[in-house]
Amino acid sequence: MNEKVQERTRAEEAETSRASSFAKPLFLGEIHEDLIIPYPRLDKAEREKVQQLSDAAREFTDAHYDPRQAEENGWIGDDVIAGLGERGLLGLYIPPQYGGQGLSQTGYSLVFEELGCIDPTLSVVLGVHQSIGMKGIYLFGTEEQKERFLPDLVAGRKLAAFALTEPQAGSDAYHIRSRAVLQQDGSYRLFGEKRYIGNGSKDVLTTFARTDEGAHVALILEKGMEGLEVGRSYPTMGLKANDLRHLTFNDIRVPPENVLGQEGDGFHIAVEVLNNGRLSLGAGSIGSVKKLLRLAVDHTLTREQFGRPLAEFGLVEDKIGWAVSYLYGLQSMAYLATGLVDAGMPDYSLESAMVKVAGTDFLWHAANRVFQLAGGSAYITDQPYEKILRDIRIFPIFEGANDVLRVFIALSGLKPLVDELSDLQEIDLSQPIHSLGVLADYVSGRLRREVRPDRLSRVHPDLQPLADPISDQVQRLRAASERLLRQHGKGIQDEQRQLKRLAHAAMDIFAQAATVSRASDVLTRGLSTAPFEEQYIAETFCTRAARRVERCLDQIAENDDERMHRIARAAYAHRGYRHTI
Numbered sequence: 001m002n003e004k005v006q007e008r009t010r011a012e013e014a015e016t017s018r019a020s021s022f023a024k025p026l027f028l029g030e031i032h033e034d035l036i037i038p039y040p041r042l043d044k045a046e047r048e049k050v051q052q053l054s055d056a057a058r059e060f061t062d063a064h065y066d067p068r069q070a071e072e073n074g075w076i077g078d079d080v081i082a083g084l085g086e087r088g089l090l091g092l093y094i095p096p097q098y099g100g101q102g103l104s105q106t107g108y109s110l111v112f113e114e115l116g117c118i119d120p121t122l123s124v125v126l127g128v129h130q131s132i133g134m135k136g137i138y139l140f141g142t143e144e145q146k147e148r149f150l151p152d153l154v155a156g157r158k159l160a161a162f163a164l165t166e167p168q169a170g171s172d173a174y175h176i177r178s179r180a181v182l183q184q185d186g187s188y189r190l191f192g193e194k195r196y197i198g199n200g201s202k203d204v205l206t207t208f209a210r211t212d213e214g215a216h217v218a219l220i221l222e223k224g225m226e227g228l229e230v231g232r233s234y235p236t237m238g239l240k241a242n243d244l245r246h247l248t249f250n251d252i253r254v255p256p257e258n259v260l261g262q263e264g265d266g267f268h269i270a271v272e273v274l275n276n277g278r279l280s281l282g283a284g285s286i287g288s289v290k291k292l293l294r295l296a297v298d299h300t301l302t303r304e305q306f307g308r309p310l311a312e313f314g315l316v317e318d319k320i321g322w323a324v325s326y327l328y329g330l331q332s333m334a335y336l337a338t339g340l341v342d343a344g345m346p347d348y349s350l351e352s353a354m355v356k357v358a359g360t361d362f363l364w365h366a367a368n369r370v371f372q373l374a375g376g377s378a379y380i381t382d383q384p385y386e387k388i389l390r391d392i393r394i395f396p397i398f399e400g401a402n403d404v405l406r407v408f409i410a411l412s413g414l415k416p417l418v419d420e421l422s423d424l425q426e427i428d429l430s431q432p433i434h435s436l437g438v439l440a441d442y443v444s445g446r447l448r449r450e451v452r453p454d455r456l457s458r459v460h461p462d463l464q465p466l467a468d469p470i471s472d473q474v475q476r477l478r479a480a481s482e483r484l485l486r487q488h489g490k491g492i493q494d495e496q497r498q499l500k501r502l503a504h505a506a507m508d509i510f511a512q513a514a515t516v517s518r519a520s521d522v523l524t525r526g527l528s529t530a531p532f533e534e535q536y537i538a539e540t541f542c543t544r545a546a547r548r549v550e551r552c553l554d555q556i557a558e559n560d561d562e563r564m565h566r567i568a569r570a571a572y573a574h575r576g577y578r579h580t581i
């Protein structure tokens with residue numbers, strides 16, 4: 001395409017289309033207020049349905065599910081799965097025509113919040129089944145495939161798994177080595193190995209392989225297929241009831257009717273599925289933090305030391321206040337993201353990565369702090385703390401390791417800026433980040449835009465002082481992004497420390513915008529029983545988040561990155577720390 005045509009296409013896109021993402025344009029210095037105000041809300045009928053499903057999950061698990069027993073058994077229990085299936089909890093977003101509940105992404109995430117509150121293992125097993133296991137069939141399956149697989153999966157007669165990770169391909173899932181060889185009759189012969197697969201010995205597995213020409217294919221495997229070898233169950237630190245398996249594909253014949261999408265679609269399917277999964281993982285984290293907060297408050301109010309309840313000490317209040325205010329911000333951000341998905345925003349890859357990173361990191365820190373508040377008793381296994389800590393430690397690692405997602409957030413945010421700065425056109429960000437494997441797909445898509453004011457102008461007047469600083473931050477984010485691109489050109493993909501700062505700044509800007517939008521709705525529509533408390537918490541979250549943004553952007557200019565680089569390289573050279581007293 002010649003330059004003029006490129007220019008025209010860009011201008012036309014800018015004029016004619018709505019923004020396809022809220023988070024990406026932040027890197028361009030744009031705030032698309034129309035996407036986030038008013039804050040999205042579920043309709044009454046779906047709210048009631050979510051409540052009824054959450055209550056059913058709570059009542060059933062209270063009576064029939066013992067997390068410690070499940071750990072000992074190494075499996076959550078077939079009777080538990082059947083009971084949850086009967087109550088509609090295994091097909092939450094699947095349309096009623098296949099027996100599901102037809103929930104929106106927001107409704108689905110709200111139920112997952114409750115599951116995360118009940119038990120992290122339970123939420124992971126159900127998440128593997130629904131968020132990633134059957135999602136590919138739901139999103140990309142033919143009508144015949146949906147009718148064949150979904151009703152059994154929804155009812156709990158069968159469980160689903162998602163088998164992507166291999167011994168040589170974890171974060172870099174683009175480079176999987178499993179081989180699919182096309183046969184004359186349209187079937188594939190499948191060879192290879194997968195590791196760490198949740199629900200791995202169960203019934204219906206979506207898996208991924210490459211042809212000899214390098215094309216990715218997505219395939220549906222079924223329990224009992226000849227050549228499908230289910231290996232040992234991994235002995236894990238937590239999530240012990242999650243049937244984590246090694247799988248070997250010894251020349252499995254996968255019939256044409258079990259091919260998902262077309263040859264070449266496999267990687268896109270994996271990325272789309274994970275995008276979705278990340279949102280509910282973030283929501284599940286909200287539920288687990290709520291539970292931790294309840295435990296911490298109960299404990300610190302009743303335990304006395306130095307003649308006073310622990311709750312009265314300033315350093316205890318600090319931990320509780322931090323957790324409540326950050327939780328408010330995270331919740332605002334997560335349900336803004338799901339609301340945007342429900343409203344049909346086409347590209348939510350950045351928002352879902354942000355919710356996953358923020359939610360799972362926060363959950364880990366919250367679990368650690370609450371563990372500290374419980375003192376020595378937290379270490380004893382008849383208390384709930386150590387199991388939560390063990391279970392959730394994997395959250396920042398799976399479904400995209402958080403550091404990998406940070407780099408992804410920044411590089412995909414920078415991509416539209418490269419498109420805009422015509423003098424930087426020689427930088428191709430789609431290739432370098434291909435090495436980020438499973439995440440790369442999305443970066444090549446051009447952002448659809450519309451010209452927007454860079455200000456939140458439609459918020460409740462009491463919240464304008466929180467909204468105004470967001471404009472300055474967005475401008476600074478754009479300036480810093482542009483400076484880094486001009487400074488490093490193609491080399492930007494190797495500047496991970498700087499990319500992390502951009503990603504964190506963008507995440508905290510997104511979180512502030514979400515919090516202001518939500519609190520504004522609360523004040524305007526009288527939706528809360530404690531509006532002033534909410535406003536106070538929102539102010540606290542936004543003030544802290546704004547400070548973090550300033551700090552990150554300041555550090556782009558002034559940091560000790562070079563020192564970290566040199567010290568790490570010296571440690572590599574000497575195989576660790578070599579300095580004695």
Ligand SMILES: Cc1cc2nc3c(=O)[nH]c(=O)nc-3n(C[C@H](O)[C@H](O)[C@H](O)COP(=O)(O)OP(=O)(O)OC[C@H]3O[C@@H](n4cnc5c(N)ncnc54)[C@H](O)[C@@H]3O)c2cc1C
Pocket residue numbers: 128162163164165169170171172195196197198199236239244394397398399400401402403404407436
């Ligand atoms: C309990 C459990 C359940 C799981 N369930 C499933 C499942 O159901 N299906 C499935 O397919 N897989 C599953 N996995 C696998 C999981 O998704 C992978 O472990 C994860 O993707 C990380 O891959 P890896 O372990 O190979 O780590 P690696 O890719 O080797 O990464 C290790 C660490 O290196 C760092 N790192 C890697 N790349 C970069 C980079 N580009 N820049 C900076 N830092 C980087 C990160 O800190 C990362 O955490 C599960 C794993 C566990 C333990």
